[in-house]
Structure formats: structure tokens, C-alpha cells
Amino acid sequence: xxxxxxxxxxxxxxxxxxxxxxxxxxxxxxxxxxxxxxxxxxxxxxxxxxxxxxxxxxxxxxxxxxxxxxxxxxxxxxxxxxxxxxxxxxxxxxxxxxxxxxxxxxxxxxxxxxxxxxxxxxxxxxxxxxxxxxxxxxxxxxxxxxxxxxxxxxxxxxxxxxxxxxxxxxxxxxxxxxxxxxxxxxxxxxxxxxxxxxxxxxxxxxxxxxxxxxxxxxxxxxxxxxxxxxxxxxxxxxxxxxxxxxxxxxxxxxxxxxxxxxxxxxxxxxxxxxxxxxxxxxxxxxxxxxxxxxxxxxxx
Numbered sequence: 001x002x003x004x005x006x007x008x009x010x011x012x013x014x015x016x017x018x019x020x021x022x023x024x025x026x027x028x029x030x031x032x033x034x035x036x037x038x039x040x041x042x043x044x045x046x047x048x049x050x051x052x053x054x055x056x057x058x059x060x061x062x063x064x065x066x067x068x069x070x071x072x073x074x075x076x077x078x079x080x081x082x083x084x085x086x087x088x089x090x091x092x093x094x095x096x097x098x099x100x101x102x103x104x105x106x107x108x109x110x111x112x113x114x115x116x117x118x119x120x121x122x123x124x125x126x127x128x129x130x131x132x133x134x135x136x137x138x139x140x141x142x143x144x145x146x147x148x149x150x151x152x153x154x155x156x157x158x159x160x161x162x163x164x165x166x167x168x169x170x171x172x173x174x175x176x177x178x179x180x181x182x183x184x185x186x187x188x189x190x191x192x193x194x195x196x197x198x199x200x201x202x203x204x205x206x207x208x209x210x211x212x213x214x215x216x217x218x219x220x221x222x223x224x225x226x227x228x229x230x231x232x233x234x235x236x237x238x239x240x241x242x243x244x245x246x247x248x249x250x251x252x253x254x255x256x257x258x259x260x261x262x263x264x265x266x267x268x269x270x271x272x273x274x275x276x277x278x279x280x281x282x283x284x285x286x287x288x289x290x291x292x293x294x295x296x297x298x299x300x
Contacts, residue, residue: 002300003259004032004269005292008072008238010276011036011051015059019051022274023060027067029292034060035072035102035271038079041110044279054087061095068098072238072271073174073192075106076125076132078115082157085139088169089159097164102192102236103136104174105129126179127151133173133183140168172236176215178222185222190234190269194241203243209261212237216266236269237262240281248272249283255291256298263299 007026013019026034038053057069069091074084092099105125106112112119120128131149138145139159147154163169170189175181176196184191196203196211203211220230239248239258248258249272259270273281275288 003263003267003296004234005030005259005296006033006035006068006236006269006271007031007274007292008035008037008271009274010042010045010281011053011056012045012049012276014049015051015056019056020059020063023067024063026274027064029289030296031067031292032269033068033070033100033271034064035070035100038071038074038102039109039111040078040114043109046110054091057099058091058094061091061098066098068100069095070100070172071102073102073104073172075104075111076128076151077106077111079132081132081135081139081152082154085136085157085159088140089161089163092163092165092169095164097169099165099169100172100190101136101169102172102174103133104192105180126177130179130183133171133187137168137171137187172234178218181215181219181222182225184219184233185226185228188233190236191219192236192238194238197241199243200241205242205244208242208244209265212262212267213265230266234268235266236271237267238271240273246281246283249275249288249291251287252290252294255295259295259299 009022023034036053036056041050053071060069088101108119128151131151135147135152135154139157140163143158143160145154145157171187172190172192173184173188174192175184176193193215195208199208199211223230244258248255262270275281275283275285
């Protein structure tokens with residue numbers, strides 16, 4: 001399978017002041033998918049502008065025709081499956097069936113306490129995520145759902161007419177641990193990773209490749225337990241969080257080398273951050289566009 005190249009556009013600009021043009025340009029450059037983060041605020045952007053993922057993706061759907069759109073990733077930190085399912089079905093309809101739901105367990109950042117709750121333990125996050133994915137899958141595939149769970153409930157929740165994509169829009173499940181990977185194997189059409197976070201500060205690119213190989217091997221075991229082949233799932237690497245950091249975007253050759261090594265591991269999609277000046281995602285816009293236009297032809 002040829003490698004897909006996608007981008008993630010952070011929602012920090014007003015729509016009329018550069019937000020709109022980035023999504024249009026992403027389609028012109030031929031990216032497979034344009035994602036955005038689903039946060040209430042994020043890291044160094046907390047004290048500046050930051051807009052909602054679903055309205056941003058809805059606006060992006062209205063100004064594009066071909067590029068897929070998605071979250072990377074949504075989580076239970078501030079989402080409830082019932083209203084979120086309605087928003088996703090609406091977004092899938094508006095986009096003409098171009099939406100992928102990137103979904104993960106969430107972390108301990110600002111979103112984790114924005115609703116006034118205490119930070120969940122890793123076990124509670126995993127428990128909530130499992131129920132969240134289970135219920136969201138039902139809500140997106142059944143006309144009417146009633147459910148009483150430990151964390152979430154639904155009473156005659158109706159989602160007619162359902163997704164444009166059948167049986168529902170695809171899930172791209174972010175997971176590195178065994179429970180999350182089992183969810184990816186059971187419900188996912190794709191699996192997402194950012195690498196091994198323990199290697200970000202002091203690891204080497206070689207160590208990162210070995211860690212990612214081990215993650216894919218564990219994913220294969222989880223798929224086998226669900227009666228699926230690991231080849232059934234797309235494997236997505238969100239870049240910028242491995243020891244390589246921004247180096248793959250320094251030149252076309254650097255990116256092709258980076259992407260080729262990860263394609264050999266079995267990754268089917270590489271996601272790069274749209275350049276943001278004076279941030280962790282700063283990169284040369286001309287080099288970025290060259291990579292978008294030329295890299296995949298060298299990786300087929």
C-alpha cells in the first residue's frame with residue numbers, strides 16, 4: 001500500500017484571519033486528510049486564541065470538496081457520547097461522508113479539569129474510554145439506543161438517519177497500552193500513535209523505531225485475539241512527538257528518509273503539523289509544501 005500523507009491544522013487562528021485559507025490550501029496540496037486537535041486549550045496555546053474542533057471541521061467541510069477531515073484526537077475528558085454522536089453524524093452529513101473520528105483516552109492536561117472534575121487516574125481514564133467507545137459505536141450505528149453504564153447513560157437516544165458512511169464513520173483509535181489496543185482491534189478502522197513518550201526527551205530515532213515496531217507487534221496480537229488481521233487497520237503516525245521532533249520537515253530528503261523508515265514498519269499514514277511560527281511546530285512553509293507535493297511519489 002502506498003503511504004498517505006496527512007496534516008493537522010491547529011485551531012488557533014480566527015477563521016477569516018488564516019484559518020479558512022489553511023484548510024483550502026491543505027486540499028490544494030493533496031493531503032489525504034486534514035485533522036485538528038479536539039481540546040478546549042492545549043499547552044503553550046492556552047493563553048491565546050483556540051477554537052472548537054467540530055465547528056472548525058464543519059466550516060472546513062463547507063470550503064473543501066475532496067480532502068478527508070477528522071479529529072486527532074477526541075477524548076472523554078469533556079465529551080459525552082450522546083451529544084457527540086449527534087454532532088458527528090451532522091458533520092459526516094455536511095461533509096458528504098469525509099469524516100474520520102480520531103479518538104483517545106485523553107490525558108492530564110487542561111481538558112482533564114476544565115469541567116471542575118479531579119484528574120482521573122490512568123485506570124479510570126481507561127475504564128471511561130472503553131465505555132465511551134462502546135457506546136459511541138452503538139449510537140453511530142443504531143437508530144435508537146438506551147444504555148445504563150458505569151460512567152455514561154443514554155435513554156432512547158435517536159440518531160436517525162445515521163452516518164453517510166456505513167455502517168458508521170471510521171474510528172482511528174489512539175492507543176499504546178494493551179487495553180487501548182484491544183479497543184482499536186475491536187472497533188477501529190485505524191490505529192494512531194505518537195511513538196513512545198518516554199523517548200521524547202532523551203531517546204534516539206533508532207530507539208523510537210524499535211519502540212514503534214514493538215507497538216505494532218502488540219497491536220497484531222490484539223487483532224488476532226479479535227479475529228482480525230492487523231493489516232485490516234490503517235496505522236497512523238502523528239509526527240512531532242518522537243525524538244526526531246521537527247527534523248523530518250527540514251528538507252524533502254529528510255522527510256522521505258523518515259517516512260520510508262516508518263513505512264517499512266507498516267505505517268500507512270504519516271501526519272505532519274501545519275507550520276506554526278514561534279512554536280514547537282515551526283517549519284519552513286516552502287519546504288512543507290514541497291514535501292506535501294513531492295514526498296509520496298518517492299515512497300510508493
